[in-house]
Amino acid sequence: MYPFTYHRPRSLPDALARLAADPDAKLLAGGMTLIPSMKHRLAAPSQLIDIARLPELQGIARAGQSLTVGAASRYDEIARHPLVAECLPALAQVADAIGDPQVRSRGTIGGSIANSDPAADFPAAVLALAAVIRTDRREIAADEYFQGMFTTALAPDEVICEIRFAIPRRAAYAKFHHPASGYAMAGVFVADFGETVRVGVTGAAPAVFRWHEAEAALTRRLAPEALQGLALSPDGLNADMHAPASYRAQLAAVMLRKAVARIQERTGA
Amino acid sequence: MTTLTLKVNGSAQTLDVEDRTLLVDLLRDRLGLTGTHVGCDTSQCGCCTVHLDGIAVKSCTLLALQAEGAEVVTIEGLAPESGLHPVQEAFSTCHGLQCGYCTPGMIMATTDLLARHPDPTDEQIRDGLAGNLCRCTGYINIEAAVRAAAAAMRRAD
Numbered sequence: 001m002y003p004f005t006y007h008r009p010r011s012l013p014d015a016l017a018r019l020a021a022d023p024d025a026k027l028l029a030g031g032m033t034l035i036p037s038m039k040h041r042l043a044a045p046s047q048l049i050d051i052a053r054l055p056e057l058q059g060i061a062r063a064g065q066s067l068t069v070g071a072a073s074r075y076d077e078i079a080r081h082p083l084v085a086e087c088l089p090a091l092a093q094v095a096d097a098i099g100d101p102q103v104r105s106r107g108t109i110g111g112s113i114a115n116s117d118p119a120a121d122f123p124a125a126v127l128a129l130a131a132v133i134r135t136d137r138r139e140i141a142a143d144e145y146f147q148g149m150f151t152t153a154l155a156p157d158e159v160i161c162e163i164r165f166a167i168p169r170r171a172a173y174a175k176f177h178h179p180a181s182g183y184a185m186a187g188v189f190v191a192d193f194g195e196t197v198r199v200g201v202t203g204a205a206p207a208v209f210r211w212h213e214a215e216a217a218l219t220r221r222l223a224p225e226a227l228q229g230l231a232l233s234p235d236g237l238n239a240d241m242h243a244p245a246s247y248r249a250q251l252a253a254v255m256l257r258k259a260v261a262r263i264q265e266r267t268g269a
Numbered sequence: 270m271t272t273l274t275l276k277v278n279g280s281a282q283t284l285d286v287e288d289r290t291l292l293v294d295l296l297r298d299r300l301g302l303t304g305t306h307v308g309c310d311t312s313q314c315g316c317c318t319v320h321l322d323g324i325a326v327k328s329c330t331l332l333a334l335q336a337e338g339a340e341v342v343t344i345e346g347l348a349p350e351s352g353l354h355p356v357q358e359a360f361s362t363c364h365g366l367q368c369g370y371c372t373p374g375m376i377m378a379t380t381d382l383l384a385r386h387p388d389p390t391d392e393q394i395r396d397g398l399a400g401n402l403c404r405c406t407g408y409i410n411i412e413a414a415v416r417a418a419a420a421a422m423r424r425a426d
Contacts, residue, residue, distance in 0.1 A: 006271060006288040006334045028335075035330045036312055048288075050335060076324075100400025101378065102318060102327045182399075 001038045005047040012056040012159065016136055018049050020157045027051050027159065029072055030107040032099070033115050056161055057110065062087060065167050071110025071160040076101070078109060089266075090171035094125045094189065097175045099182055110160040113145070116152050116207065118238065119183035121175065123208035128189040128200035129171070132164045149206040168193050170267050174258035175203075176251050178242060185243060186251035190214075190259040192222055199256065204237050204248040214256055224260050275336050277302070278346025286333050293317045293328035296343055304344035304373045308402070315401030318374035319343045325381035327400070344373035347380065355425065356380050356418040365414030367405035375401050379415050387423055389415065 006028075009015040019025055026045035028034055029052045037043040051057060057072035060081050067088050069078060078084055079095035098104055098112075098121050112122040113133065126133070126142045133140045136159045145153050154160070168191040175187035184203030188211075191198045197218040199211040217226045232252045234245035243251070270285045277300060286295060296302045296319070305328060308316030312330035319328045320342040347354045356379050359365070366372045375398065382389060382397030389397065394415045403411060 001289045003287070003289055006332060008334075008337070028332075031330060031332070031335070032312070035332070039310070048332075052335070100315070101381070101397055102315060102325050102400045103312065105324045105326055106331070 002041065002044045004038075004045055006050065007047060008050040008053065012051075012054055012136060012161070015049050015051050015054060016157065016159060018047075019159070022046055023156065025049055027114070029057075029111040030074065031111075032103050032107040033111065033117065051159065052108070057159075060084060062167075067091075067165045067167055069109055069163050069165065071162055072108050073110075075099070075104035075107045075109070075112075079104065087167050088129075088165060088171070090168075090173050090189065090191070091125055091129075091165065094121050094173045097121055097173065097177070097187075109163060113163065114152065114154060114160055116146060116150055117183075118149050118206050118208070119178075119185075119203045120208075121173070121184055121187055121202060124184075124187050124189040124200035124202035125165075125173065126163060126200070127208050127210060128191040128198045129165045129168060130191075130193075130198060131166070133160055134162045134164060135160050143210075146208050151207070166193065170263050172259045172262035172266065174255040174262060176255055186248055186255050188252060188255040188259050190218065190256070190263060192218075192263065195219075197222060201232075201252050201256075204232070204252045206236075206238065211252070211256070218260065222260065222263065224257050224264075227257055227260065230256075271334055273334055273337055275338060276340045278342055288332070288334060290333045291329055292319070292321075292331040292333045292336055292341070295333040296328060296341070302343045302345050306370055306373060308370065308374075313400075313402065314371065314374070315378060315398075316371050316374040318377040318401065320377060320381065323381075323384070325378050325400075342377075344376060347376065354380070355421045356383070356414075359414040359418035359421060360411070363410050363414035363417050365407065365411040367403075367407050371401060371403045375403070375411060379418065382415065383419055383422060387419060387426075389419060 024046035028048040028050045058070045075095040079092045084092045112120050131142045171191040173189045176185045186204045187202045189200045199214045202208045232249040234249040237245035237248045239245040274283045306316035308314035312327045317329040378401050386393045
């Protein structure tokens with residue numbers, strides 16, 4: 001790694017001031033992506049501002065029909081939190097599908113969606129659950145938040161404080177892991193809000209996206225039969241050494257059906 | 270340079286470290302605790318697994334300064350004054366190793382796994398060790414060692 005300085009501010013305002021003063025500074029939370037990127041010299045920040053312990057970014061709480069998750073919540077904390085198990089078990093399922101135990105003990109949900117890796121898992125849940133991303137200065141709807149590969153609506157000096165999820169009637173996530181890296185080759189999150197069904201797809205395209213045709217079909221009837229003949233167009237999907245676009249389209253279609261089947265198993269519907 | 274205070278294997282340490290120092294380098298190069306290995310250096314193989322406040326983490330992907338105020342336990346700090354920790358004992362008895370390079374990481378990951386699941390299923394064992402690679406392909410005996418250690422620790426309780 002190139003040299004840098006490390007700072008651990010005591011409060012969010014301190015972190016914001018430091019971040020605003022240096023365009024080459026980067027925020028550090030779990031570091032599960034940033035530190036490997038720095039070791040590969042793909043990133044060379046002048047300073048790291050460690051926000052993992054900021055009190056403003058902690059905690060998981062329920063308020064009415066929403067669940068708020070502090071940005072510094074670690075994957076493992078989300079996977080095992082009793083409130084998540086009670087009102088949004090599919091989110092625990094997403095957290096549990098990430099990386100390995102050591103990675104889940106460090107990685108944070110805020111880091112995952114700030115980085116917005118095309119193969120990250122949480123973006124699928126954030127988008128399908130119509131989450132609201134609360135930052136130090138505003139609230140951003142998930143539909144406006146994800147803008148492209150590693151690109152979000154965040155300003156360079158903006159900090160995510162918490163993610164507020166709408167609690168669905170039921171939901172599930174199905175993911176096809178890359179056998180070596182564990183990243184999603186395709187991951188599909190289905191959320192049933194009664195009136196509407198939302199479907200988020202990660203891993204298949206340059207950025208997470210909603211699969212509108214699947215949403216329309218599942219809104220009419222949330223059952224595998226409703227998806228007969230439904231396919232995802234490979235246009236614009238990722239094609240790389242791991243899989244061509246047509247293969248990812250097929251994987252996404254299979255993961256969609258698995259997620260729907262999982263919802264049915266859970267509810268006995 | 271920044272002053273870092275932490276506990277390693279029960280002993281308090283105050284050291285001046287370069288900001289970019291990785292925890293694994295601090296343990297190995299500054300404190301001489303070379304039981305923690307660097308395998309891949311890309312947070313995949315798990316050879317560098319240590320406990321940070323009781324939780325298994327990969328010390329090659331953690332800055333030493335991120336461990337400020339924390340309690341770190343390495344493979345050297347696991348065994349009691351005399352003898353071996355039950356997980357070490359089980360890896361030895363079941364021959365859960367061939368070359369031994371991955372073993373310290375496997376053992377540190379296993380102790381965290383057994384703290385979460387004292388009577389783990391085969392699936393929980395595989396998931397719990399998903400972050401640790403054995404290139405001698407010795408997983409069968411490693412899984413047997415985890416089961417044996419779990420049984421021994423439950424008996425001891």
